Amino acid sequence: MDASQKLSEKEAKRVSQELEKVRAEVEKVFFGHRDVVEAMVRAILCNGHVLLEGVPGIAKTLLIRAFARATGASVKRIQFTVDLLPTDIIGLTTYNPRKGFEVVKGPIFANFVIADEINRSPPKTQ
Numbered sequence: 001m002d003a004s005q006k007l008s009e010k011e012a013k014r015v016s017q018e019l020e021k022v023r024a025e026v027e028k029v030f031f032g033h034r035d036v037v038e039a040m041v042r043a044i045l046c047n048g049h050v051l052l053e054g055v056p057g058i059a060k061t062l063l064i065r066a067f068a069r070a071t072g073a074s075v076k077r078i079q080f081t082v083d084l085l086p087t088d089i090i091g092l093t094t095y096n097p098r099k100g101f102e103v104v105k106g107p108i109f110a111n112f113v114i115a116d117e118i119n120r121s122p123p124k125t126q
Contacts (some may be wrong), residue, residue: 075109
């Protein structure tokens with residue numbers, strides 16, 4: 001659906017109910033920060049991106065995994081290290097003698113990506 005199309009009242013109500021189910025499911029495991037959950041819901045609706053920053057232990061990973069579970073989406077985690085290469089993130093093309101060339105997609109193609117410690121990777125990987 002593009003921006004010029006409008007939702008009918010019935011469709012809008014259905015979407016609202018589905019979003020409320022997602023919120024309720026996420027808040028079963030991640031509570032106390034409704035503003036963060038609301039921001040995540042808005043980002044999902046807008047096909048946007050979210051950058052969660054914070055000290056270790058404030059449940060950033062738990063929040064992402066809860067959203068992925070509630071929406072039935074895929075989630076992948078990338079641990080950025082000094083020796084990480086761009087192909088480790090985006091994937092590569094390999095040759096299989098039986099099938100020919102195959103594309104092996106990297107973790108960046110998941111619906112939710114947890115990118116941990118981006119600052120540790122070399123600039124070309126960032």
